[in-house]
Amino acid sequence: MQELTYLDLDSALDRLDVATDVAEVHGSLTAVACFNGVDGYDIWLGSHFPELQTAIEEGDALARETRQTILDLYNQICTQLANDDFTYTLLMPDDDADLELRTEAMAHWCQGFLLGMRYSGVTDFNQFNGELGEIINDISEISQVTAGELDYSEEEEQSYSELQEYLRVGVMLFNETLNSKQANTTSPDVNQSLH
Secondary structure (H helix, E strand, O other): OOOOOHHHHHHHHHHHOOOOOHHHHHHHHHHHHHHHHHHHHHHHHHHHOHHHHHHHHOOOHHHHHHHHHHHHHHHHHHHHHHOOOOOOOOOOOOOOOOHHHHHHHHHHHHHHHHHHHHHOOOOOHHHOOHHHHHHHHHHHHHOOOOHHHOOOOHHHHHHHHHHHHHHHHHHHHHHHHHHHHHHOOOOHHHHHHHO
């Protein structure tokens, strides 16, 4: 199956005429995938987009199609995170889009990732320490960036690219660390402390 793009998801959401941001959706899906693996999609759907499920139950064919598109994206994220070849990428507007738009999308992606952590049962971001704590702190800081703060120079373009790569690698490290801890855990109580 061909990988879904930012425009694919944007088009699917536009058809439903919902005010849901593509980057935020991808960020929240990513966090839910890190915490819940392939079984997390329904957690995400019930938390982030309950009106989609309601529309499906009412027989809305467009809603059903959009649900499938987002499910395909979720499975794509899970596959990318499970691979050892570092194929995971953030779903962002193309590089030819205005830097202001891409900066806003990156902040929305980070906001979505934090939301996805909450959907997965994380109530205290401070429970993470070491590298995971640093990644969460940085994601939280980036989520606060507003596009108007930038002067859109070549240096800012380079900074954007570096931040995007940092987030990409950070997510893969976060996923690997989180899932190796869960795999090595036999006590249900320790598992509870991760969520």
